[in-house]
Amino acid sequence: MDSSTIVMLAIFIPFIFAFLVPVASKLLKQRIGWFAVAIALLTLFLILKITPIIVHGDTIYGEIVWLPTAGLTFNVYADGLSVLIGLLASGIGVIIMTYSNGYMSTKEDLPRYYQYLLLFMGSMIGMVFSANTIQLFIFWELTSFTSFMLIGYWNDKPESIYGATKALVLTAIGGLVMLAGFLLLQVITGTFDIPTILHDESMIQAIHGHELFLITLVLIFIGAAAKSAQGPFYIWLPNAMEAPTPVSAFLHSATMVKAGIYLVARIHPLFAGTDAWFILVSGTGMITMVVAGFLAFRQTDIKAILAYSTISQLAYIMTMYGYTTYHEPGIGVAAATFHLVNHATFKASLFLVAGIVAHEAATRDIRKLGGLRKEMPLTFIIACIGAFAMAGLPPFNGFLSKEMFYESSLEMGVALGSPFTLLIPAIAVMGGVLTFAYSIKFIDGIFFGRRQTRGLPEHIHDPPAVMLIPAAFLAALVILFGLFPSIPVHAVVEPTTAGIIREDVELHIKMWHGFTTPLMMTIITFMIGLGVYTKYGAIAAWQDRFNLRYPKISVNYYYDLLVQNAQASARTISSITQPGTVKTYMSALILTVVVLVGIPIILLGADIIPQSLNFDIAVYEVLIMLFMVIAGIAAALLPAYLPAIIALSALGYLVSLLFIYLKAPDLALTQILVETLSTIIFLLVIVKMPQKFRESIPTTTLVRDLIIAGAVASTVFIILINATQGIIPPFESLSHYFIENSITLAGGRNVVNVIIVDFRGYDTLGEISVLCVAAFGVYNLIHSRGNKT
Amino acid sequence: MTTLITKTITKICLPLVILFSISLLLAGHNNPGGGFIGGVMFASIISLVYVVFGLRYTTAFFNPDWSRWLASGLALASVTAFAAIPAGHNFFRSAVEFIHLPVIGEIELVSAALFDVGVYFVVIGTLLFILKNVGEDT
Structure with missing residues (x-):
């Protein structure tokens, strides 16, 4: 199979099977989770199959033509970076879905859960392999959407709804800002294609020199920061912890939040090597790293600790991608990429541990927990491996990437010169201390x-194997990557780094590399870290006093303010625009038509009664029209519903009679049938209407309605009389085109039908979809009234 | 309304009108007709049956779920619209094929006609779904 086909299969398989989950769950019942595991495994296998090509240093490109006339294609691009995140999404996906089989109670709505997980996985894979920015944006927003559905999975809890809404609002707004950035990028480069831009040195030069450089960078970075919970956007991630713990482990630590990192790494070649890049990316990263690290230290909910620590760790990665100088644009890239892999392994394992503890001990409050090492020995070991890796202790993988972090911070500091020589390493150590x-x-x-x-169960024990093995597997990876770093480094880190800085790299990462400055920094970190931990009480008391004194120094305060105000103003606006009376809607609708159509007619200088009007009308036509006028007046004036409706349908039938005389059998047939059916429905509905037909209408209303009706009638009259005479100047009739081409292009002689099903087939598809929506709308209107009538 | 005359006429008309609606649907590509008009024709004869024989009496032995009709029609229309993509053509590209059958003669097969069948079912489904729900509500 072609390698680009494999990539596309890896994108589509999770989507296709996600929609089959409800069907499969009829067969598999509670074991539906294993179905999802199988799909994730298949996806992982597909991505592994293309990995050797990437390791070899090649890239993959493929496309499906979608609408070539509009220049739309679905295309995929795979390089080290995308394969790395793709492997994380599918690999961690397998582990999380396996774990969920033990975590999720069988009483839950399991198909919905696994369906969203698979949809999320597909969106994530689709995003990283997207070869154009618009497609990337679509998958990006799909991950936001699936994340929203998963955070709000327990949709009867107000906290879940609050958390889900917050995540959606912030990440979706970020996504839209990012889209604006992509559009500016297109303005600069003239293309939406990612590989085209990446492989063209002259385009990158053009971006650097362009006047829109800064604004484009800022817009795209806001999207990345919102997704990765960096800077002020961090506030959504702690609330997202309302999701089931496997979801938090999957989306909100290992994969989805890495989407922002992915984007930063993706645009690194376009923007790095400039001061703006360093200040924006590393600046945001360093502030977030310290603030979130401090907040993590202060939490009492074990999932909240992990949430804030995720923000802080993502900030590490962000900071390292931001390290850049003019001469050496990619100082921290290798370290950042390596830490990305390591963080996914140790953080996911810690989340699984948090899930196990919450599942067995029925609480996540650290003040209630304690002393569980004897009762849960295996969980304890796994937790230690994960936490020590996070703290940066040898011989775990976190130690290696933290050393590299310190090393690149030193290098960056030296490159920038005083006072940054000391400042940047100092901030790095501060982050490390808090992490420790x-x-x-x-x-x-x-x-x-x-x-x-x-408040704790009497007997607490290790969980069943289905929950323990996934966590243990991740912990084993932590040790494996720590002892043999060359495995992940050769497979993914080197090709990714090479792809970002666009030259071949060879990394030699060793546990012991002599008594160097980074090692000294690590030792300092551990010593201060221990000191800080023992002073926890004093620090906590200080922060509580600070919060009490300055409640407004909080991003959440402004978020809540903004959202509440938005709701209030939305209510005000919709009470004006949606008063709920059909009459208002109709008036607004037809007056808009009158204005939109009438003004151009006047501007084009059409006569009200054209000079060349042809009065060649047959007698029967006059007669039919006379009857139509009578029927119309009767419909308006008759004093009860039934006769009025009969008069109205008489008017309709007369129109169809006129169509027959004018030799338009299609129209006549349609008119008769539609008239018949609408009369029947009308009759069915009026039974339920209040039988007060003619109330006394105030004169003002009467005058207003007469003016509206008159305006509509005269507009339609002027249009028709001018159009039939062919005197509306600049427009040429479209019908010639359709009549000439209906046989050659669409193979049909009935032009009207050919227009409906072929020339304007897309419109028809839209229209029949609207029909379906309308049918269900009617159904809901009828059935949602309850028994009040 | 429900005199013996209307009942008898409705019974006679029912098969004829259904056949006519199908012929309108099939003829649509070259002659007056098409999915929309065929669908409305079908819906009007069924609604005549509902009106003449009464909804409750009719549904006792003839009670299709019209929402399924509209759903499957929409599905069919979407599938024919998207079917051109795997074949390497533009979205909505129609295929025309002429085949020769022994007795009937030359027949033109247009994939757009399949789209029209989708429209036909959506129109029938929508109209009768609304009609039946409004009618049942009394």
Whole structure:
């Protein structure tokens, strides 16, 4: 099979099977989770199949033509970076879905859960392999949407709804800002194609020199920051912890939040090497790293600790991608990429541990937990491996990437010169200290200290194998990558780095590399970290006092303010625009038509009664029209519903009679049938209408309605009389084109029908979709009234 | 309304009108007719049956779920619209094929006609779904 076909299959398989989940669940019942695991495994296998090509240093490109006339194609591009995130999404997906089989109670709505998980996985894979920015944006927003559905999975809890809404609002707004950035990028480069831009040195030069450089960078970066919970956007991630824990592990630590990182790495070749890139990306990263690290240290919910720590760790990666100088644009790229892999392994394993603890001990509050190491020995070991890797202790993989972080920080500091020589490494160490402190707190809080009896189950034990094995597998990877870093480095880190900085790289990462400055920084980190942890009480008291004194120094405060105000103003606006009376809607609709159509007619200088009007009308035509006028007046004036409706349908039948005389059998047939059916429906509906037909109408209303009706009638009259005479100047009739081409292009002689099903087939598809929506709308209107009538 | 005369006429008309509606649908590409008009024709004869024999009496032995009709019609129309893509053509590209059958003679097969069948079912489904729901509501 062609390698680009494999990539497309990896994108489509999760989507296709996600829609088959409800069907499969009829057969598999509670074992539906294993179906999802199988799909994730298949996807992982497909991506693994193309990995050797990427490791070899090649890239893959493929496309499906979608609408060539409009220049729309569905195209995929695979390089080291996309394969790396693709492997994470599918690999962690397999682990999470396996774990979910133990975590999710069989009483839950399982098909919905696995359906969203698969949809999310497909969107994530689709996003990383997208070869154009518009397609990337679509999949990007799909991940936001599936994340929204999964955070709000327990949709009867107000916290879930709040968290889901917050995540959607912030990430979707970020996505839209990013789209604006992509459009500007297109303005600069003239293309939406990612590989075209990446492989064209002259385009990259053009971007650097362009006056829109800064604004484009800022817009795209806002999207990335919102997705990865960086800077002020961090506030959605802690609330997203309302999702089931496997979802938090999957979306909100290992994969979806990496989408922002992915984007930063993707646009790195376009923007790096400039001051703006360093200030924006590294600046945001460093501030977020320290603030979120501190907040993580202060949490008492074990999932909240992990949430804030995720923000802080993503900020590490962000910071390293931001390290750039004019001469050496990619100082931190290799370290960032390596840390991305490591973070996915240790953080996902810690989330799974948090899920196990919450599942077995029925609480996530660290003040209630404690002393569980004897009762959950296996969980304890896994937790230690994950937490020590996060803290940066040897011999785990986190130690290696943290060393590289310190090393690149030093390099960056030296490159920038005083005062940054000391400042940047100092900030890095500060991040490391806080990480160390909250990692210790996580272990100490759950597994050491006094075993509480109040509020905890009497017997707490290790979970079933289906939950333990996924976590243990991740922990094994943490050790494996720590002891043999060359495995992930050769497979994914080197090709990814090479793809970003566009030259071949060879990394030699060793556990012991002599007594170097980074190692000294690590030792300092551990010492201060321990000190900070022992001073927890004093720090907590200080922060509580600070919060009490300055409640307005909080992003959440402004988010809530904004959202509440938005709701209030939306209510005000919709009470004006949606008063709920059909008459208002109709008046607005037809007056708009009158204005939109009438003004151009006047501007084009059409006569009200053209000079060349042809009065050659037959007698029967006059007669039919006379009857039509009578029927129309009767419909308006008759004093009860039934006769009025009869008069109205008489008018309709007369129109169809006129069509027959004018030799338009199609129209006549359609008119008769539509008239018949609408009369029947009308009659069915009026039974339920209040029988007060003619209330006394106030004169003002009467005058207003007469003016509206008169305006409509005269507009239609002027249009018709001018159009039939062919005197509306600049427009040529379209019908010639259709009549000439209906046989050659569409193979049909009935031009009207050919227009409906072929020339304007897309319109028809839209129209019949509207019909379906209307049918269900009517159904809902009838059945939602309850028994009040 | 429900005199013996209307009942008898409705019974006679029912098969004829259904056949006529199908012929309108099939003839649509070259002669007056098409999916929309065929569908409305079908819907009007069924609604005549509903009116003449009463909804409750009719549904006792003839009670299709019209929402399924509109759903499958929409599905069929979408599938024919998208079918051109795997074949390497533009979205909505129609295929024309002339085949020769022994007795009937030359027949023109247009994939757009299949789209029209989708329209036919959507129109029938929508109209009768609305009609039946409004009618049942009394």
